[in-house]
Amino acid sequence: MSGSLWSKKRKVxxxxxxxxxxxxxxxxxxxxxxxxxxxxxxxFGCKDMVLDAGCGTGLLIExxxxxxxxxxxxxxxxxxxxxxxxxSRRLGVKRKVSLLRADVDHLPFRDTVFDKIxxxxxxxxxxxxxxxxxxxxxxxxxxxxxxxxGLKKHFTEENFSRLIRRIGREYVFAETEEPHDIIAVVxxxxxxxxxxxKEGIER
Numbered sequence: 001m002s003g004s005l006w007s008k009k010r011k012v013x014x015x016x017x018x019x020x021x022x023x024x025x026x027x028x029x030x031x032x033x034x035x036x037x038x039x040x041x042x043x044f045g046c047k048d049m050v051l052d053a054g055c056g057t058g059l060l061i062e063x064x065x066x067x068x069x070x071x072x073x074x075x076x077x078x079x080x081x082x083x084x085x086x087x088s089r090r091l092g093v094k095r096k097v098s099l100l101r102a103d104v105d106h107l108p109f110r111d112t113v114f115d116k117i118x119x120x121x122x123x124x125x126x127x128x129x130x131x132x133x134x135x136x137x138x139x140x141x142x143x144x145x146x147x148x149x150g151l152k153k154h155f156t157e158e159n160f161s162r163l164i165r166r167i168g169r170e171y172v173f174a175e176t177e178e179p180h181d182i183i184a185v186v187x188x189x190x191x192x193x194x195x196x197x198k199e200g201i202e203r
Contacts (some may be wrong), residue, residue: 058084
């Protein structure tokens with residue numbers, strides 16, 4: 001990884017480590033609003049494997065851990081992960097949740113593992129959003145769903161649509177009154193992604 005890319009990640013990492021203890025107080029209601037809007041578009045099965053990419057303090061645990069086979073959360077911010085781990089303990093779902101310190105651009109999983117992926121409040125915090133989405137597509141199953149949000153001050157609806165079309169042609173924007181984010185659920189298209197790589201098309 002180049003120095004400039006890691007410099008941005010390090011800045012984001014320090015920011016979220018500093019905020020970890022007060023993050024839920026500052027942004028918890030906003031995050032829960034996003035999750036609730038997304039859940040209206042998803043159907044979960046008891047065998048589903050779900051990835052929360054950039055899981056932060058683990059708010060998603062409260063909503064889906066008991067509904068799926070297993071929820072895996074990854075984040076670089078160790079202080080946020082500590083809170084997520086405590087949340088899983090408090091809710092009595094520790095056996096259904098795995099929380100790992102890992103980079104979303106280099107996920108420590110084999111290909112085609114997950115039935116659903118959440119990437120909430122993530123893309124504006126990574127150096128190369130296209131590469132991050134491509135890595136998430138690698139670990140998801142074909143035709144599975146990827147829930148993605150983008151901060152409106154970083155993305156217009158047009159360029160956000162262009163970005164998420166890189167992982168799937170079919171997507172829907174969530175109906176929400178959330179003023180800060182664009183929220184979409186994308187149907188993963190692994191065939192399209194392989195074609196783009198083979199033909200050398202810009203990602």
